[in-house]
Amino acid sequence: xxRDWLARGxxxxxxxxxxPAWPFPFRPAFLVGFPRSGTTLLDTMLxxxxxxxxxxxxxxxxxxxxxxLDARGGYPGGLAQLxxxxxxxxxxxxxxxxxxxxxxxxxxxxxxxxxxxxxxxxLILRLWPQAPIxxxxxxxxxxxxxxxxxxxxxxxxxxxxxxIERAARMYDQVMSAWRQALETLPLRVQPVxxxxxxxxxxxxLAQACAALGIELQAQMLDSA
Numbered sequence: 001x002x003r004d005w006l007a008r009g010x011x012x013x014x015x016x017x018x019x020p021a022w023p024f025p026f027r028p029a030f031l032v033g034f035p036r037s038g039t040t041l042l043d044t045m046l047x048x049x050x051x052x053x054x055x056x057x058x059x060x061x062x063x064x065x066x067x068x069l070d071a072r073g074g075y076p077g078g079l080a081q082l083x084x085x086x087x088x089x090x091x092x093x094x095x096x097x098x099x100x101x102x103x104x105x106x107x108x109x110x111x112x113x114x115x116x117x118x119x120x121x122x123l124i125l126r127l128w129p130q131a132p133i134x135x136x137x138x139x140x141x142x143x144x145x146x147x148x149x150x151x152x153x154x155x156x157x158x159x160x161x162x163x164i165e166r167a168a169r170m171y172d173q174v175m176s177a178w179r180q181a182l183e184t185l186p187l188r189v190q191p192v193x194x195x196x197x198x199x200x201x202x203x204x205l206a207q208a209c210a211a212l213g214i215e216l217q218a219q220m221l222d223s224a
Contacts, residue, residue: 002119002177005076006184012079013122013185015129020088024095025107026053028128029212030061032118033136034171035157036146038194042136043113045205048220051108052212053101060097060112064090065123076122090127109212116157118178121187132211133187138194140175144168 005011022028031046033039047054065075068090072078082090095102102110115136117124124131144167152158160170182189190211197204206216 002076003180006180010184013125018084020084026102026110028110029132031111031113031134033115034143035115036143037136037138039113039115039136042192045220046111049214051214052111054111055101057114063097064093067093121181125185133189134208135189135191137191144171
């Protein structure tokens with residue numbers, strides 16, 4: 001559905017002049033990537049920064065998506081029906097969804113991590129046109145094998161990781177949709193390659209920090 005929608009022009013994904021600005025002091029940012037691509041290491045390092053609050057794999061944006069779009073035909077097609085007042089409601093719903101992790105008055109970066117959320121990038125773009133997206137990358141062979149070796153609790157995604165063949169097919173489908181989104185939409189994406197992060201943590205982490213609008217701090221490298 002996502003790939004078909006992107007091929008038809010991705011109606012409703014691009015910000016519109018009447019769209020409301022984000023009204024809260026903290027700045028949402030998102031950490032995505034296929035599972036087992038190094039999101040946990042990157043999240044651990046960034047969460048040390050005093051101006052970063054990290055949320056670890058909670059359905060925050062997904063709850064907002066359901067509440068906004070289910071009555072409009074679902075995601076992603078329902079994006080075309082969003083009016084400015086719907087986006088304002090989406091901002092409020094997201095603030096409610098994250099309030100237990102974000103201190104009142106916090107004006108730093110909220111790093112919301114959920115790997116498969118890369119498929120929700122069009123919704124991120126519409127709600128927060130300037131929100132940075134950190135995309136964790138790792139060699140596909142390592143990613144596929146690692147997912148097959150994990151003992152995941154079965155869900156709609158992880159049920160596909162029972163064999164190498166099914167996991168590889170899942171990886172191909174997800175990453176093909178992601179590449180199509182990158183080619184179609186003006187997303188603010190900073191790739192972070194796992195192998196480079198391990199080999200040159202200071203350089204790669206500094207690039208990730210710059211994308212988030214913060215400065216690298218020495219203590220962040222202690223977990224490298």
